[in-house]
Amino acid sequence: MDIAYVVIPTYNERDNLNPLTSRILSQHPSLRILIVDDHSPDGTGELADALAARDSRIQVLHRPGKLGLGSAYREGFRRALQLGAHYLIEMDADFSHDPDILPLFLDNIADYDLVIGSRYTNGISVVNWPLRRLMLSYSANVYTRLVTGLSIMDCTSGFKCFRRTLLERIDLDRIRSDGYSFQIEMHFRCAELGARICEVPIIFIDRRAGQSKMSKRIVREAVLMVWKLKLGSLLRRIAGRRADYAP
Numbered sequence: 451m452d453i454a455y456v457v458i459p460t461y462n463e464r465d466n467l468n469p470l471t472s473r474i475l476s477q478h479p480s481l482r483i484l485i486v487d488d489h490s491p492d493g494t495g496e497l498a499d500a501l502a503a504r505d506s507r508i509q510v511l512h513r514p515g516k517l518g519l520g521s522a523y524r525e526g527f528r529r530a531l532q533l534g535a536h537y538l539i540e541m542d543a544d545f546s547h548d549p550d551i552l553p554l555f556l557d558n559i560a561d562y563d564l565v566i567g568s569r570y571t572n573g574i575s576v577v578n579w580p581l582r583r584l585m586l587s588y589s590a591n592v593y594t595r596l597v598t599g600l601s602i603m604d605c606t607s608g609f610k611c612f613r614r615t616l617l618e619r620i621d622l623d624r625i626r627s628d629g630y631s632f633q634i635e636m637h638f639r640c641a642e643l644g645a646r647i648c649e650v651p652i653i654f655i656d657r658r659a660g661q662s663k664m665s666k667r668i669v670r671e672a673v674l675m676v677w678k679l680k681l682g683s684l685l686r687r688i689a690g691r692r693a694d695y696a697p
Contacts, residue, residue: 451479451480452537457486551650559613577654
């Protein structure tokens with residue numbers, strides 16, 4: 451049986467962790483969980499250890515402090531690959547991503563390298579967001595597509611499933627961004643590699659408990675990242691053409 455690891459970064463998510471892990475593991479026998487905790491002061495890491503002690507399908511990776519979403523996923527991906535994951539799933543800990551969608555990911559990944567849970571394939575499927583945040587997210591995706599040329603409708607989605615072989619082709623040490631820009635950069639690198647990508651519609655529901663990790667710094671980083679990706683892509687193309695014509 452091909453194993454799928456759900457990688458879940460956590461920081462102060464104690465209230466969500468127990469019901470979330472139960473919901474995930476009930477979805478499919480191939481699912482496993484890797485919790486990446488950034489030394490949460492509310493005891494999330496200790497609860498994660500207790501859950502792992504009761505169920506061998508749960509693993510925990512402890513980090514010394516709040517080091518950012520991008521680095522949490524990079525370290526989580528590396529650990530999940532070491533654990534033998536065939537598929538790796540990104541998922542938030544706050545129930546904004548519906549665990550019931552996981553079987554749909556597993557069905558589709560059989561034919562694709564990357565399956566993205568999209569809020570914007572069937573109009574706008576977001577619940578409980580204030581209008582300002584909704585417009586920010588939607589505009590960020592339009593902006594990203596215009597600058598980078600990506601055809602993905604939800605470039606900032608943090609709910610997705612990678613095939614192992616795709617992640618092994620990405621140099622994770624080159625992925626230095628965080629937050630929204632981490633998602634954009636990962637999608638861009640996958641598209642550059644010619645990955646087979648599909649989007650499946652999801653309904654995104656604002657977090658059930660705790661506080662949002664969104665900040666102005668994360669938004670600014672995403673605005674700049676799309677231009678870095680575009681410029682880097684153009685420079686690589688120019689370098690490749692020069693190499694082709696070199697004597």
